[in-house]
Amino acid sequence: DETINPLIKSLEFDSRKVTPGSLFFALPGTHVHGNTFIENAVNAGASAVIYQDELPKGAYTIAINNKTPLLKVPNTRFIMAPIAARFYDNPSEQLKIIGITGTEGKSTTVYFVWQLLQLMGKKSGFFSTVHHSFGEEAINNPEHLTTPEAPIVQAQLRQMLDNGCEYAVIEASSHGLSKKTNRLGNVAFDAVAMMNVTHEHLEFHGTHEQYKYDKANLFRALDVFSHSKKTPNTTDDSKCTVPAFGVVNLEDASAKYFAESTKYPVYGFTTNGEAGASSTGLSEQAATTFEKANIQSSWEGSNILSEKNGIYFTFSGPSAIGTNQNDLPIVQTLHLNLSGAFNVYNTMASILLVSGILGINTAEVIAKTPELIPVKGRMSRIDQGQSFQVLVDYAHTPSSFRTIFPPLRKQLKNKGKLMCLFGSGGERDVKKRPEQGKIAAEFCDIVFLTDEDPRNEKPMAILEDIAAGCESSEASNARKNTIRQSTPIKRDKTLFLIPSRQGAIKKAFEIAKNNDIVLLLGKAHENSIMYKDFTMPYDEISQAKSALKELGYTK
Secondary structure (H helix, E strand, O other), X not given: OOOOOOOOOEEEOOHHHOOOOEEEEOOEOOXXXXXXXXXXXXXXXXXXXXXXXXXXXXXXXXXXXXOOOEEEXXXXXXXXXXXXXXXXXXXXXXXXXXXXXXXXXXXXXXXXXHHHHHHOOOOXXXXXXXXXXXXXXXXXXXXXXXXXXXXXXHXXXXXXXXXXXXXXXXXXXHHHHOOOOOOOOOOOEEEEEEOXXXXXXXXXXXXXXXXXXXXXXXXXXXXXXXXXXEOOOOOOXXXXXXXXXXXXXXXXOOHHHHHOOOOOOEEEEEOOOOOOHHHOOOOHHHEEEEOHHHOEXXXXXXXXXXXXXXXXXXXXXXXXXXXXXXXXXXXXXXXXXXXXXXXXXXXXXXXXXXXXXXXXOXXXXXXXXXXXXXXXXXXXXXXXXXXXXXXXXXXXXXXHHHHHHHHHHHHHOOOOOEEEEXXXXXXXXXXXXXXXXXXXXXXXXXXXXXXXXXXXXXXXXXXXXXXXXXXXHHHHHHHHHHOOOOOOOOEOOOEEEOOOHHHHHHHHHHHOOOOOEEEEEOOOOOOEEEOOOOEEEOOXXXXXXXXXXXXXXXX
């Protein structure tokens, strides 16, 4: 009886995409409950509906008339993960899965891991905030979501498997790891990494502790699944043992918390050697160290000790993780064709993840690191012959501001001004807004506040929240100690509130002079700006080039 046991051909949580044979999940939304659209889904041919909470009378009537099964559950969004995993035949249990979380560095590290796997001859897929690949070339991610809903996650993993991939790399956001959404539920992770945990997304998680707990679900996931998996895309039944392990940034205060969230080995990395393995309960072999004194980098991509471009650092760590601890460590100097010392962290994690998941010597992976290319919109330089620098970056949190501003401030020395342009997302963490403003005012000579994604909030109200931090006494005191010949932040002199992002960029370029640095922050790779009633197509790099061209800069 198809009424009792209907044939399911697809999984949908958007009623507009329902076709005959779809299983429709009615999700509770921020503004509208999905139960409102059950009637539409049934009319479109849904074979069955899963819902929570109270059912509208009209939906119940039409479902009964169409003999469409209705299944009530405590949490519709949570149940999507196990159903989707089963529907797509549990693809993650047939792939070797690497997951990466952190407030900053996730997208770049995912991209580096994927590149290294490809360079090692392993067919792999990945998805991240910026772009994704299902076994072919990487393409841009059209959505703002880092981690999509569970049916999309499982469908993408299935596509990777069908395309012949052995490995998949997943950017694991705190939203995706939270049990509220369960987007990454039923994903059988084999290797995981924590880059850092700072201030972000408290509008969703409520507290910093809950934010940290939700992120650590990635490490807890290691303990859920068996790590003896069938070798993908082979005709025999041979099995390979996949080494389950974790990687943590030893310089982050949460390193021990994450390490203790799994029974499997956890390895660490650090740039200064001060955060030793003993402080986190990790084995001595885990103390992979990159000596900070040997990191030489310039945001222009040139090295102060050499004519070669990029970053230099020394790797001093285990020759292979998870093997004999008596193995002699490897000490090797690396050169990366990348800008920004922060990429050292991303590279460290990538080396450990790839060498560990492949079970090979770290030297083999290190040899491929000079071939790594950066992610679009991560300290991307725009050069159209102008006399000032223009850099585009995704930085949008207080911690990322404190990472990028100081070295740029130092680079200026006694020449030029540091100018930044940014906003803050509407319907997101409001507590970070004044903190963003305070840090920007501390390090930057001129600050431009503009739209990011206002959503349902008033754009100018968001900018005023940020401006309050810029104009605070804390920012003023810090500014005196940071900026040469500091002048107070003053509206329309050193602080501009311009909602139109295009207008703000043009104003910044009009003001910029020789040797200045103009930072465009927060949009980077994203392809739109979301307002209350519409979404405007937008590309930061193209807009910057267009504004420079209008001002007569052409190369």
